[in-house]
Amino acid sequence: xxxxxxxxxxxxxxxxxQYLTEEGYAVDxxxxxxxxxxxxLEYPIDLAVIDLxxxxxxxxxxxxxxxxxGRKFPILILTARDGWxxxxxxxxxxxxxxxxxxxxxxxxxxxxxxxxxxxxGWSQSLLECGPIVLDTTARNVNLSGKPVELTAYEYRVLExxxxxxxxxxxxxxxxxxxxxxxxERDSNVIEVxxxxxxxxxxxxxxxxxxxxxxxxxxxxxLPRNP
Amino acid sequence: MRSLRARLLLAATLVLLVFxxxxxxxxxxxxxxxxxxxxxxxxxxxxxxxxxxxDAGENDVLTIPANALPDPRLSRVQSGLAALIxxxxxxxxxxxxxxxxxxxxxxxxxxxxxQFTEYDDQFALSYGVSWAADSSAHLFTTPKPRRYTVAVLExxxxxxSQLGVFRRTLWISLGFAVSALLLLQLLVxxxxxxxxxxxxKELRRIESGEQASIESTYPDELMPLxxxxxxxxxxxxxxxxxxxxALDDLAHSLKxxxxxxxxxxxxxxxxxxxxxxxxxxxxxxxxxxxxxxxKAATAGRRSFAEPVRLRPLVEKISGALxxxxxxxxxxxxxxMDDRLRARxxxxxxYEMLGNLMDNAGKWCKKRIRVSARYAERKLHLCVEDxxxxxxxxxxxxxxxxxxxxxxxxxQGIGLGAVAxxxxxxxxxxxxxxxxxxxxxxxxxxxV
Numbered sequence: 006x007x008x009x010x011x012x013x014x015x016x017x018x019x020x021x022x023q024y025l026t027e028e029g030y031a032v033d034x035x036x037x038x039x040x041x042x043x044x045x046l047e048y049p050i051d052l053a054v055i056d057l058x059x060x061x062x063x064x065x066x067x068x069x070x071x072x073x074x075g076r077k078f079p080i081l082i083l084t085a086r087d088g089w090x091x092x093x094x095x096x097x098x099x100x101x102x103x104x105x106x107x108x109x110x111x112x113x114x115x116x117x118x119x120x121x122x123x124x125x126g127w128s129q130s131l132l133e134c135g136p137i138v139l140d141t142t143a144r145n146v147n148l149s150g151k152p153v154e155l156t157a158y159e160y161r162v163l164e165x166x167x168x169x170x171x172x173x174x175x176x177x178x179x180x181x182x183x184x185x186x187x188x189e190r191d192s193n194v195i196e197v198x199x200x201x202x203x204x205x206x207x208x209x210x211x212x213x214x215x216x217x218x219x220x221x222x223x224x225x226x227l228p229r230n231p
Numbered sequence: 232m233r234s235l236r237a238r239l240l241l242a243a244t245l246v247l248l249v250f251x252x253x254x255x256x257x258x259x260x261x262x263x264x265x266x267x268x269x270x271x272x273x274x275x276x277x278x279x280x281x282x283x284x285x286d287a288g289e290n291d292v293l294t295i296p297a298n299a300l301p302d303p304r305l306s307r308v309q310s311g312l313a314a315l316i317x318x319x320x321x322x323x324x325x326x327x328x329x330x331x332x333x334x335x336x337x338x339x340x341x342x343x344x345x346q347f348t349e350y351d352d353q354f355a356l357s358y359g360v361s362w363a364a365d366s367s368a369h370l371f372t373t374p375k376p377r378r379y380t381v382a383v384l385e386x387x388x389x390x391x392s393q394l395g396v397f398r399r400t401l402w403i404s405l406g407f408a409v410s411a412l413l414l415l416q417l418l419v420x421x422x423x424x425x426x427x428x429x430x431x432k433e434l435r436r437i438e439s440g441e442q443a444s445i446e447s448t449y450p451d452e453l454m455p456l457x458x459x460x461x462x463x464x465x466x467x468x469x470x471x472x473x474x475x476x477a478l479d480d481l482a483h484s485l486k487x488x489x490x491x492x493x494x495x496x497x498x499x500x501x502x503x504x505x506x507x508x509x510x511x512x513x514x515x516x517x518x519x520x521x522x523x524x525x526k527a528a529t530a531g532r533r534s535f536a537e538p539v540r541l542r543p544l545v546e547k548i549s550g551a552l553x554x555x556x557x558x559x560x561x562x563x564x565x566x567m568d569d570r571l572r573a574r575x576x577x578x579x580x581y582e583m584l585g586n587l588m589d590n591a592g593k594w595c596k597k598r599i600r601v602s603a604r605y606a607e608r609k610l611h612l613c614v615e616d617x618x619x620x621x622x623x624x625x626x627x628x629x630x631x632x633x634x635x636x637x638x639x640x641x642q643g644i645g646l647g648a649v650a651x652x653x654x655x656x657x658x659x660x661x662x663x664x665x666x667x668x669x670x671x672x673x674x675x676x677x678v
């Protein structure tokens with residue numbers, strides 16, 4: 006998951022970015038509205054955290070521009086005063102949730118998780134597909150009730166595929182959404198992750214949760230539990 | 232004298248009454264003197280007629296032969312007209328046959344002079360004359376002229392009744408004229424003061440929130456006042472929004488570093504002892520800034536606040552909350568008149584309804600109901616949900632000074648904020664159980 010943090014205070018920006026990085030997000034950050042708006046429109050974002058009181062382009066304007074451009078990733082707004090007028094304004098402009106400063110780390114992460122999950126069409130924090138269950142809060146995976154050991158990157162790939170179930174996800178899309186700018190990107194690594202995921206989640210090759218579409222990418226094909 | 236109209240009316244009435252009195256008195260005086268002049272002329276003519284009929288009687292004394300009387304009334308009993316002739320000594324030497332009663336005490340005028348006297352019941356005109364008998368009757372001697380006084384007396388009754396008729400006619404018509412003038416005055420006043428009344432009515436409508444500014448056109452004299460009032464209203468509202476913007480800036484610049492501090496407290500990599508020591512002061516700073524900023528931002532009850540239509544506001548908030556609680560997809564229902572307007576600050580209404588509806592969204596299963604109405608000069612707002620309802624000690628949430636972090640996150644803070652704002656509106660807030668099954672918050676605001 007790739008998150009964008011637009012916050013003018015450098016310390017808070019660093020803090021929020023750190024929280025999200027620790028949670029397994031690839032994070033881009035911007036210190037003013039103009040830069041933020043550019044990133045929000047151009048980068049492959051899965052979640053944006055936007056402060057409403059920004060220099061240059063205000064937060065509301067960024068949200069409007071993003072929605073006008075047809076980009077649908079969830080947006081969490083940060084407001085300083087619990088002013089409902091600005092909250093309503095932000096949510097009306099196209100944001101999906103709000104958080105009042107100051108906030109707890111857990112609060113921010115819970116909102117972020119819920120938003121990403123919701124954007125994938127899931128209303129529960131447990132993503133259940135047959136015997137495979139992802140707990141997005143604890144960030145662990147169970148197969149038929151038994152925990153599955155996954156590395157952080159393996160989990161990220163799995164979560165991205167499950168949240169985009171039924172869609173064809175290319176290797177480059179996966180690298181774009183999972184790696185930070187400064188990290189070395191090698192699409193071969195993705196193949197390795199997917200192979201390992203298949204072994205760990207489907208040791209008997211009976212489920213076939215991930216389909217490979219030659220030349221275009223991967224697709225999560227396990228239907229979600231009703 | 233508190234009413235402008237009463238003042239003007241009283242002054243006009245007094246002036247009119249004095250004018251009527253003076254006019255009446257003047258006219259009456261004029262009529263009286265003209266009537267008396269007429270009387271005098273008439274009597275004078277009778278004196279001349281009597282003298283014309285004069286004849287010498289015994290000893291050449293002046294007398295009027297009974298058959299030569301110039302006016303038949305002089306011989307008719309109680310005709311009201313009588314004549315007397317006195318000699319130089321004031322002794323009556325002739326009287327008309329119908330004269331009865333006492334001889335009046337008349338001053339004898341000089342020869343050729345006329346004396347007109349008004350008594351209680353009659354007029355008297357006496358005329359001094361020097362008269363000699365016709366010399367043709369005396370062959371040898373020329374009779375010496377003698378001094379006489381001819382007096383005519385006339386009863387006052389006809390004069391009085393004439394005066395009475397005049398007076399009655401005069402005062403009745405004056406009375407009518409004054410009443411008509413007063414009525415006219417009243418109409419003129421009403422017409423003239425109507426713009427003032429209209430202005431007052433408009434101000435009342437602004438105060439009651441039915442309109443935002445003075446809109447009608449007024450006469451030139453009132454236009455500066457009306458536009459001045461509009462400027463003032465606008466200025467006050469601008470002031471409020473400037474103030475609020477400044478507060479927003481302040482909040483932003485305070486809370487951002489506070490969020491950093493809060494993050495430090497939560498930072499597991501930091502020194503645990505330091506984190507523990509920081510936790511309490513950071514919590515307190517947060518609490519105090521929250522409380523003070525809210526207190527400063529609450530506009531509270533203001534006269535002439537721009538009226539706010541509640542329905543769109545509530546719909547906006549519910550639209551926003553539908554996103555926040557998208558997992559639940561809460562169903563909002565509204566029970567309020569589409570045209571209902573509240574004369575409260577828009578920001579305050581957002582804050583109160585936002586917090587209450589957010590709370591309901593947080594705790595509801597599915598349904599949220601928002602109702603609003605005016606009753607007994609108060610705005611009643613009610614937010615209900617079908618959630619678990621408030622815990623028994625929930626009333627504590629409404630108390631001032633309740634520590635925000637000792638409450639369930641979200642719930643208490645919002646309610647405490649609303650309770651604080653309600654106080655600024657001289658209102659009341661009560662928690663209860665809704666017929667939907669969950670909690671119910673009733674708020675009454677004096678706006």
